[in-house]
Amino acid sequence: MTVKEMADACGWKLLAGEDGQDNQAEGCYVGDLLSWVMGRAQAGNVWLTVMGNLNAIAVAALADTSCIVLCEDAALDADAQKRADMQGIPVYSCTPNLYETAVQVYEQLK
Amino acid sequence: MSMLHLEYQVPGDDFTRAGEASGDVKHKLKKLGYEPDAIRRVAIDMYEGEINLVIHGGGGEAVVDVDPDRVDIALIDQGPGIPDVEQAMQAGWSTAPDNVRALGFGAGMGLPNMKKYTDEMTIDSTVGVGTTVKMAVIPGRK
Numbered sequence A: 001m002t003v004k005e006m007a008d009a010c011g012w013k014l015l016a017g018e019d020g021q022d023n024q025a026e027g028c029y030v031g032d033l034l035s036w037v038m039g040r041a042q043a044g045n046v047w048l049t050v051m052g053n054l055n056a057i058a059v060a061a062l063a064d065t066s067c068i069v070l071c072e073d074a075a076l077d078a079d080a081q082k083r084a085d086m087q088g089i090p091v092y093s094c095t096p097n098l099y100e101t102a103v104q105v106y107e108q109l110k
Numbered sequence B: 001m002s003m004l005h006l007e008y009q010v011p012g013d014d015f016t017r018a019g020e021a022s023g024d025v026k027h028k029l030k031k032l033g034y035e036p037d038a039i040r041r042v043a044i045d046m047y048e049g050e051i052n053l054v055i056h057g058g059g060g061e062a063v064v065d066v067d068p069d070r071v072d073i074a075l076i077d078q079g080p081g082i083p084d085v086e087q088a089m090q091a092g093w094s095t096a097p098d099n100v101r102a103l104g105f106g107a108g109m110g111l112p113n114m115k116k117y118t119d120e121m122t123i124d125s126t127v128g129v130g131t132t133v134k135m136a137v138i139p140g141r142k
Helices: A003-010 A034-040 A054-063 A078-087 A098-109 B020-031 B036-057 B098-102 B110-117
Strands: A013-016 A028-030 A046-049 A067-070 A091-093 B004-011 B059-067 B070-077 B120-126 B130-137
Touching (some): A003 A098, A034 B036, A046 A098, A054 A067, A054 A078, B020 B036, B020 B059, B036 B110, B110 B130
């Protein structure tokens, strides 16, 4: 499924990176330590985090995650939003916490 | 002579620009039709290296040589050097300050990640002089 289909099903709000919404969602990774995520997340993963800074966008771009989901209404920095738009990396926002969101993603990917 | 030779200056203490060099290399490798897994490995290695130059090296230089069968990356700084390379290679070991950790870095995963995703890696460091990290990614390996 595309990340847009998943976002619609889970009720996530798009914050940036509209051009990348057709990316295929393949698996999921949860984490906030950027190097840890960089080393472990797989290409295509839906990445759940609370890190909405410029470096998170770089990690998503370089590690080929399909999108970023900022859980618990974590904020996306203005410069990060610009970069995500430029690079077509979808960034979504949601209110549920990381665990609850991971369960939602699991249900969708099942 | 390599097929493609690239040089980048990485400024120190500027986290907003880290990722520019690795992003550019990734883009160029894609255009060359490099295998996606090798591109991803090069991008991760280079980004970790750039972040190290920013956090620890006071900035430096990234030099990339691309050939059909391998990508060589050198990260060169004139920073403080690494007193104990073996210790620095251990996952979880970090000397990054708190402000860096708040950004999501400093987990002590940088060098271990680089090791994990490269096919060849050497670290040449002298305290007070600087550090040179050389890495090679060979498509089809790992």
